[in-house]
Amino acid sequence: MTTFVDRVELHVAAGNGGHGCASVHREKFKPLGGPDGGNGGRGGDVILVVDQSVTTLLEYHHSPHRKATNGQPGAGDNRSGKDGQDLVLTVPDGTVVLDKQGEVLADLVGEGTTFIAGQGGRGGLGNAALSSARRKAPGFALLGEPGEARDIVLELKTVADVALVGYPSAGKSSLISVLSAAKPKIADYPFTTLVPNLGVVTAGSTVYTIADVPGLIPGASQGRGLGLEFLRHVERCSVLVHVLDTATLESDRDPITDLDIIEEELKQYGGLEDRPRIVVLNKIDxxxxxxxxxxxxxxxxxxxxxxxxxxxxxxTGLKELSFALAGIVAEARAAKPKEEATRIVITPKAVDDAGFTVTYDEAEDVYRVRGDKPERWVRQTDFNNDEAVGYLADRLNRLGVEDRLMKAGARAGDGVAIGSEENAVVFDWEPSMMAGAEMLGRRGEDHRLEAPRPAAQRRRDRDAQRDDAQREYDEFDPF
Structure with missing residues (x-):
C-alpha cells in the first residue's frame, strides 16, 4: 500500500458566487415601495497552507478532486446571501505548485505560507444595489460569477540542509539513524529505502536537517530505479554528501566508480553544480x-x-562528520541574503490602456473582445432578461467597446465574440447597441413608482385620448 506520495495532480474548484435578487418591497398601504433585492454571497476560495505536521501528499493522491462551497443567493428585504466557506488544504513544507504546463505558480516554504489555488466567484448585485436616480426600479439582478476551476500539480521537495546520495545499500539510512533520532528501515538488500528519510542533527550550536535520496543507480536521471522520483528532494540542500560503500560484495563495483556514476546522474538532472560536496567512506568497521x-x-x-x-x-567518525557538516551549513546560511521587508510595487496604468482589446479572428470570422471587465460583465448577465441585456449594452458602450469595434472595421451584422474561444458569447453586432437605452426603451423606470399626476392633468389626458379616438372614428371610411 502506498504510504508516501510526493507528486499529485489536484483538481480544484472554487465556489460560485450567489445570484443577486430582483425584488420589490411590499407592505400594507405601500405595495410598491421600491427595489429591495439583496446581493449574492461570495464563493469560497481553495487555499493551500503549509503545515509542518504534514509530511506527504498521500491525502490528495486518494482524493484529488476538491471544491469549496458556493455563495448563497440574495433575497428580498435587502438580505445579502451568505458567503461560501473557504476550503483550506494543508500541504507539507517545501511543496511546489505548478500548472499543467509545468510553470511554477508558487513555492510554499515555511509554516503558515498560503497560496490561493482557486479564487471564489463574486456574488451578483441585487436590484437594490443597481438602482439609481435614472434607474429607479431595475427589473433584473446580476448573476454570480462561477468560481475558478483548474488542474494543478503539487510536488514535494524536502526542505533539508544536507542530502545523502549514493548507491542502494551504501549505508545512508544507517548514518541518519545514528546521527539523528530518525528510525528509518534498515536491511541488507537493495532499495530498502523507498521514501526520503529526514532527521534533525545537533552539532554544537548548529541544528540542521539531513535527508537521504533512495534508489540512485546508473540511469536514475532518465527514470531507472527510484532516483528520478526522489532527485527533486536534494534541490533545496546546502551540501551533498556522497556515501561510498567500502565493503560492497558486488565484484563489478568500487567506490571511485560509484562516485563518478552518481556525479554523472546529478549532472544530468541539473541545477546542483554549485553545491559543495563531501565524501564519506562508510563501513570501515x-x-x-x-x-x-x-x-x-x-x-x-x-x-x-x-x-x-x-x-x-x-x-566511529560520526562526531567529526556532524561538525564538518554543521560548519558548511552555517556558512551557507550566512551567505544567503537577508530577507528584505515587503515592498509594495505600484504599477501605474498606461494612459492608453482601455482594459480590453478588440482583435479580428480570421479563423472564426468574428471580432473578439478580451478583457477582465467585459468578460466578467457577460458572465454576470442573465440573457433571458431583456432589461439585463440592455444594461450590459450600456456598460459596454460606456467602456468604449463600441468605439473600438468601429475603429477595428466592424460593420452592422458582423459577429462579435466576448471571451475566450472555449467560452465566448457570440452575437451579431448592431451599432444601435451604442444607445442601449433606445434598444429597450426607458429601461429601469417603473411608472408605478412615480408620483401620482394631479387630477387636472389626468382629466386633460383622458379628454385628449377621447378626442383622438373620436377623430380616428370620424376619419374611418369602410368604402
Missing part, C-alpha cells in the same frame, strides 16, 4: 572496508573532496 578506504582516500583528496571515514555500526 569491516577490515576489507578500512583497507579500501586507505587506498582510495588519497585519490579522492586529490580531486578536491573533503573525505571522512565513518561506521554506523561501530559509531
Amino acid at each position: 569491516i577490515p576489507d572496508g578500512q583497507d579500501l578506504a586507505d587506498m582510495i582516500r588519497p585519490d579522492l583528496e586529490e580531486r578536491g573532496y573533503q573525505v571522512y571515514e565513518a561506521s554506523a555500526v561501530a559509531r
Whole structure:
C-alpha cells in the first residue's frame, strides 16, 4: 500500500458566487415601495497552507478532486446571501505548485505560507444595489460569477540542509539513524529505502536537517530505479554528501566508480553544480572496508573532496562528520541574503490602456473582445432578461467597446465574440447597441413608482385620448 506520495495532480474548484435578487418591497398601504433585492454571497476560495505536521501528499493522491462551497443567493428585504466557506488544504513544507504546463505558480516554504489555488466567484448585485436616480426600479439582478476551476500539480521537495546520495545499500539510512533520532528501515538488500528519510542533527550550536535520496543507480536521471522520483528532494540542500560503500560484495563495483556514476546522474538532472560536496567512506568497521578506504582516500583528496571515514555500526567518525557538516551549513546560511521587508510595487496604468482589446479572428470570422471587465460583465448577465441585456449594452458602450469595434472595421451584422474561444458569447453586432437605452426603451423606470399626476392633468389626458379616438372614428371610411 502506498504510504508516501510526493507528486499529485489536484483538481480544484472554487465556489460560485450567489445570484443577486430582483425584488420589490411590499407592505400594507405601500405595495410598491421600491427595489429591495439583496446581493449574492461570495464563493469560497481553495487555499493551500503549509503545515509542518504534514509530511506527504498521500491525502490528495486518494482524493484529488476538491471544491469549496458556493455563495448563497440574495433575497428580498435587502438580505445579502451568505458567503461560501473557504476550503483550506494543508500541504507539507517545501511543496511546489505548478500548472499543467509545468510553470511554477508558487513555492510554499515555511509554516503558515498560503497560496490561493482557486479564487471564489463574486456574488451578483441585487436590484437594490443597481438602482439609481435614472434607474429607479431595475427589473433584473446580476448573476454570480462561477468560481475558478483548474488542474494543478503539487510536488514535494524536502526542505533539508544536507542530502545523502549514493548507491542502494551504501549505508545512508544507517548514518541518519545514528546521527539523528530518525528510525528509518534498515536491511541488507537493495532499495530498502523507498521514501526520503529526514532527521534533525545537533552539532554544537548548529541544528540542521539531513535527508537521504533512495534508489540512485546508473540511469536514475532518465527514470531507472527510484532516483528520478526522489532527485527533486536534494534541490533545496546546502551540501551533498556522497556515501561510498567500502565493503560492497558486488565484484563489478568500487567506490571511485560509484562516485563518478552518481556525479554523472546529478549532472544530468541539473541545477546542483554549485553545491559543495563531501565524501564519506562508510563501513570501515569491516577490515576489507578500512583497507579500501586507505587506498582510495588519497585519490579522492586529490580531486578536491573533503573525505571522512565513518561506521554506523561501530559509531566511529560520526562526531567529526556532524561538525564538518554543521560548519558548511552555517556558512551557507550566512551567505544567503537577508530577507528584505515587503515592498509594495505600484504599477501605474498606461494612459492608453482601455482594459480590453478588440482583435479580428480570421479563423472564426468574428471580432473578439478580451478583457477582465467585459468578460466578467457577460458572465454576470442573465440573457433571458431583456432589461439585463440592455444594461450590459450600456456598460459596454460606456467602456468604449463600441468605439473600438468601429475603429477595428466592424460593420452592422458582423459577429462579435466576448471571451475566450472555449467560452465566448457570440452575437451579431448592431451599432444601435451604442444607445442601449433606445434598444429597450426607458429601461429601469417603473411608472408605478412615480408620483401620482394631479387630477387636472389626468382629466386633460383622458379628454385628449377621447378626442383622438373620436377623430380616428370620424376619419374611418369602410368604402
